Amino acid sequence: MARRNRGPDYSLGGYLFLLPNFTGFMLFVLLPVIASLALSFCRWHIFNDPTPKFVGFDNFARLLTDAKFWQYAYNTTFLMLGIPIGMGLSLALALLLNKGIRAIRLFRMIYFLPTVSSGVALLVLWLVIYNPQYGLFNYMLAKIGLIGPSWLSGGVEIKWLSKLGIDPWCYWSKIALMIMGLWNGAGGYNMILYLAGLQGINPELYEAADVDGASAWHKFHHITWPMLSPTTFFIFIMSLIGGFQGGFEAAYVMTEGGPAGSTTTISYEIFNQLYVRSQAGYASSIAWFLFGVVFILTMASWRYGGRVVHYD
Amino acid sequence: MNRFSWLTVLIVLFAFAGCTTHSEDESKTIIAYTRWGDPAELDSTKELIAQFMEENPDIIVRVDVVSWQQYWQKMATAVVTGTAQDVWLMSSSYIEQYAAAGHVLDLMPFIEKEPSFKDDDYFPRAFDNFTYTGTGRDMRNVPFRQGALYGFTRDYNCSLLYYNKDHFDAAGVPYPTNDWTWEDMALAAQKLTIDFDNDGIIDQWGCGGGTWSTFSAAMGAQLIDPETRRSNFSPRPGSSAIYDAILFDLDLLYKYKCAPTPEVGVEEYAFVTGKISMTIEGAWEIRNYNRSKNLWDIAMVPLQHKDSKRTTGGGGVGHVIYSGTKSPEAAWRLVYFLSSDKSQRALGRSGTSIPVLKSAAYSDDFLADFDRPSKASYDIIYRNLMGGKFVPQYTRGYLEYMKLSRQLMQEVWLGVKTPKDACELIDKEVNTILDEEYGEN
Numbered sequence: 001m002a003r004r005n006r007g008p009d010y011s012l013g014g015y016l017f018l019l020p021n022f023t024g025f026m027l028f029v030l031l032p033v034i035a036s037l038a039l040s041f042c043r044w045h046i047f048n049d050p051t052p053k054f055v056g057f058d059n060f061a062r063l064l065t066d067a068k069f070w071q072y073a074y075n076t077t078f079l080m081l082g083i084p085i086g087m088g089l090s091l092a093l094a095l096l097l098n099k100g101i102r103a104i105r106l107f108r109m110i111y112f113l114p115t116v117s118s119g120v121a122l123l124v125l126w127l128v129i130y131n132p133q134y135g136l137f138n139y140m141l142a143k144i145g146l147i148g149p150s151w152l153s154g155g156v157e158i159k160w161l162s163k164l165g166i167d168p169w170c171y172w173s174k175i176a177l178m179i180m181g182l183w184n185g186a187g188g189y190n191m192i193l194y195l196a197g198l199q200g201i202n203p204e205l206y207e208a209a210d211v212d213g214a215s216a217w218h219k220f221h222h223i224t225w226p227m228l229s230p231t232t233f234f235i236f237i238m239s240l241i242g243g244f245q246g247g248f249e250a251a252y253v254m255t256e257g258g259p260a261g262s263t264t265t266i267s268y269e270i271f272n273q274l275y276v277r278s279q280a281g282y283a284s285s286i287a288w289f290l291f292g293v294v295f296i297l298t299m300a301s302w303r304y305g306g307r308v309v310h311y312d
Numbered sequence: 313m314n315r316f317s318w319l320t321v322l323i324v325l326f327a328f329a330g331c332t333t334h335s336e337d338e339s340k341t342i343i344a345y346t347r348w349g350d351p352a353e354l355d356s357t358k359e360l361i362a363q364f365m366e367e368n369p370d371i372i373v374r375v376d377v378v379s380w381q382q383y384w385q386k387m388a389t390a391v392v393t394g395t396a397q398d399v400w401l402m403s404s405s406y407i408e409q410y411a412a413a414g415h416v417l418d419l420m421p422f423i424e425k426e427p428s429f430k431d432d433d434y435f436p437r438a439f440d441n442f443t444y445t446g447t448g449r450d451m452r453n454v455p456f457r458q459g460a461l462y463g464f465t466r467d468y469n470c471s472l473l474y475y476n477k478d479h480f481d482a483a484g485v486p487y488p489t490n491d492w493t494w495e496d497m498a499l500a501a502q503k504l505t506i507d508f509d510n511d512g513i514i515d516q517w518g519c520g521g522g523t524w525s526t527f528s529a530a531m532g533a534q535l536i537d538p539e540t541r542r543s544n545f546s547p548r549p550g551s552s553a554i555y556d557a558i559l560f561d562l563d564l565l566y567k568y569k570c571a572p573t574p575e576v577g578v579e580e581y582a583f584v585t586g587k588i589s590m591t592i593e594g595a596w597e598i599r600n601y602n603r604s605k606n607l608w609d610i611a612m613v614p615l616q617h618k619d620s621k622r623t624t625g626g627g628g629v630g631h632v633i634y635s636g637t638k639s640p641e642a643a644w645r646l647v648y649f650l651s652s653d654k655s656q657r658a659l660g661r662s663g664t665s666i667p668v669l670k671s672a673a674y675s676d677d678f679l680a681d682f683d684r685p686s687k688a689s690y691d692i693i694y695r696n697l698m699g700g701k702f703v704p705q706y707t708r709g710y711l712e713y714m715k716l717s718r719q720l721m722q723e724v725w726l727g728v729k730t731p732k733d734a735c736e737l738i739d740k741e742v743n744t745i746l747d748e749e750y751g752e753n
Binding site for chain 1: 384385388392409410412413574575576577578579711712715719720722723726728745748749750751
């Protein structure tokens with residue numbers, strides 16, 4: 001009843017404002033996504049097959065038996081080992097930048113800088129840093145008496161790993177990309193999220209702890225960490241998703257997925273299957289497989305991860 | 313009313329913004345041209361296109377240039393979606409794929425109508441890499457005029473042995489000769505591999521590595537047998553050039569120790585920086601290598617034995633006309649112009665390609681802006697184009713299996729795989745790629 005008298009109806013205008021974005025989303029996101037789902041059940045060599053041919057689950061069966069694919073899946077997971085370390089660094093940085101020291105804004109800006117820099121420019125910068133002859137990295141290692149390896153093209157055999165039946169060749173390239181990811185990511189959005197989380201903690205809790213004579217460690221362990229747990233959980237899920245989809249830029253710009261396929265991740269393989277092997281169908285099926293894995297893991301995390309999260 | 317009037321004005325404005333540009337050019341034919349290249353090449357291309365438009369006032373050409381790496385992604389998407397440019401640059405390694413799928417026009421009808429076209433004006437074998445007979449899977453590479461011509465060759469390319477004369481002089485090693493064998497090269501390279509300050513780190517390497525495919529191609533080995541479409545990496549009775557070349561490359565690293573291993577890792581342009589004394593590269597590097605501070609020159613690519621026969625690989629890059637073009641005649645005029653004397657002379661000046669038109673290659677314009685290589689050694693380039701048996705190197709999937717073999721060979725250079733195992737694996741995987749490409753699975 002009262003609704004009629006609320007004045008002019010703004011909803012049409014609202015929808016009109018939504019329209020451009022929604023049209024764009026429909027045309028350039030939703031439709032391609034649906035098309036790729038359809039393609040994942042087809043064989044389509046974009047040059048040789050005039051039209052996609054329905055092959056049922058063939059692509060997915062091929063994927064499960066494709067040793068290369070599993071190597072790339074291994075690479076992707078290996079690179080994700082950097083996630084917890086990166087989160088730790090982000091938290092540490094956030095704790096430091098939460099202090100009331102002078103020029104705090106300047107420091108925050110400096111740590112955030114990689115995030116707002118051009119991604120490709122950073123990768124090219126790291127190519128120079130990792131140069132085995134003139135690179136900054138090996139130069140610094142040499143200062144402390146170590147001879148650095150050829151980070152992006154060399155490898156070293158780790159005997160005890162091969163005895164365990166795991167990839168006997170630890171290519172430095174993986175480690176190198178991980179270190180680079182930490183540098184780029186530690187001061188990024190994760191740190192901002194942690195900062196926001198820290199500033200959202202009620203200072204009275206710390207005051208009460210001070211009154212009780214709690215040490216810094218106790219305050220962190222019993223107040224900061226539990227109060228931050230929703231943030232930590234959110235960051236973890238987002239990093240997990242990002243990790244599964246990651247590695248494309250570095251592989252494309254820095255390593256071509258090498259040496260010997262050691263930096264080819266799933267997302268780079270999708271690209272290769274389409275643009276190098278012309279297999280649009282198989283590429284789509286890998287993409288949907290990836291989606292399935294991310295979806296299941298995210299669901300499982302929500303289901304079981306919720307138990308360790310403290311909601312205020 | 314008020315609220316919507318602003319919106320209406322905005323919408324109308326946007327609608328008009330979309331249709332203000334055309335109109336003046338209605339009587340002219342507009343064609344689009346695209347090529348791969350670096351920014352320097354964009355400038356020279358724009359100059360050439362401006363000349364073309366001056367000579368053909370009824371045609372307007374829109375140019376766009378993309379890097380080599382993105383070019384093929386762009387073109388694959390463009391032809392599949394039917395939005396490709398009218399004229400574009402094509403590599404002989406991709407032509408079969410695009411021609412078999414029907415994306416490019418046969419140019420023979422245009423050539424037959426062209427009064428000024430003479431076969432002898434071009435280097436021999438210039439058009440062979442773009443000539444095919446048959447369709448689909450049965451398409452076969454044949455000599456010029458025995459089939460359809462899918463690309464009009466723009467430039468010829470050949471591999472050369474570049475050597476740093478200053479390094480040779482300093483070490484007292486005689487310059488490479490054109491009848492050098494692999495071993496001659498390795499022995500010279502060994503003398504040029506020097507640790508100047510005795511710190512255990514080599515400061516100057518004799519040669520770069522990883523040139524097995526150039527070595528084997530110079531002797532007429534085909535990575536893929538074009539008849540059977542099977543991979544040829546593993547040695548077979550009577551044809552072991554590829555395997556031998558791989559073994560030789562490995563020897564350069566670990567037996568002669570005169571080339572940097574991937575572990576050492578030298579920069580891409582180590583020849584320019586003087587980090588390596590010899591390198592085998594395409595003639596397209598002449599421009600880049602002129603940035604070197606050292607005096608250098610060129611020689612023929614060494615062969616395995618004194619009595620090995622040298623072969624040639626034919627023209628490398630050409631222009632194609634998209635089969636979906638609306639103005640094939642205008643497109644042809646552009647294609648023909650881009651291989652005409654005027655354009656070819658400009659190409660010859662660029663130091664990135666060798667003109668396919670003899671008059672331009674032998675003109676004063678050829679490499680006019682560069683002081684290296686020496687004028688006397690231009691003959692080495694011409695000999696590469698004029699002589700030798702022609703052995704085609706390309707099949708479908710060429711760049712695909714080249715990438716794969718490069719990756720697997722990396723494991724050989726690192727010592728993870730033996731050459732034998734790697735070659736067997738390459739054979740297996742390359743055959744899978746070929747089956748996929750030719751639709752035999």
